[in-house]
Amino acid sequence: MQFSVRLPVATHILLCIEKFQGECKTTSTFLAGSVNVHPVIIRKTLGQLRTAGLVEVAAGVGGAKLTRSPKDITLLDVFRAVEENEDLFHFQENPNPQCPVGRNIHRVLGTRLEKIKQHMMDDLAAITLEELLNAVNEEDVP
């Protein structure tokens, strides 16, 4: 079980957009060169980030920019933008209601796993793009 590469890729994209703002036009081809994926993947991801209100993309001319300050964008925002499925865990359908374990497992285990998911969300919400950008700038080892 592994998370898809979408969260890291989307984060990479956002960091590049901010990092190169004013220096160069951050087109899908440019971003694809940094991330090392196909430009269409970048455009799809940018589409999700745009739908989530995190970026504005200049149709026709090209390039993207953040809609708000990096300190006001968290990894939870990014996660929600690119992962449509809110249910992190899921259960076997129709456990046996005649069995005391079967008729309670979903509720008993579900409430506990839900809390774990909430912790993960809280952790993601505590990490801002600004923090990541500072780390990239300050800890850069060329």
Added chain:
Amino acid sequence: MQFSVRLPVATHILLCIEKFQGECKTTSTFLAGSVNVHPVIIRKTLGQLRTAGLVEVAAGVGGAKLTRSPKDITLLDVFRAVEENEDLFHFQENPNPQCPVGRNIHRVLGTRLEKIKQHMMDDLAAITLEELLNAVNEEDVP
């Protein structure tokens, strides 16, 4: 992105094994009836739990039992037994080393995501089979 149903299924199996210990023989067919999956899925999962040292399965005669007290088995034990992949998050291969973001993203984002994973592990380790079994017994709503 969703976790597979393996952790909930394996937990269900372990709870049933303990719950019905002494009452009936917990064969793969019996367990399959409670969980509502194919008996072979149960046997595969029991195989993983056995490899992890959590259960003993009686070959030939059938039935399984826990190797230690439910209070000494946590969801982290179960998670590790059924999820072979330790890397929860993963990154796009070969980001551009010429780009300041590309050459730092893995380290900067990776260390932070690693902490989130560790939190999840800690949360899983805090939940014991005993706690779940008590909840199933006490909060049973037939």
Added chain:
DNA sequence: AATAGATGTAATAATATGTGTTACAATGGA
């Protein structure tokens, strides 16, 4: 207006993972 470069999106393919099922050899008690 024409052009060139860019985006938005659909369609397709390749691959991996998850789950269900059949089949059968091996096990061990009755």
Added chain:
DNA sequence: TCCATTGTAACACATATTATTACATCTATT
């Protein structure tokens, strides 16, 4: 020996992920 059961391989199928091609649409610039 017989029978229920386990262990495991093989296969099928669905779904998710990622890569790629193709093309209509957009917009600044010439």
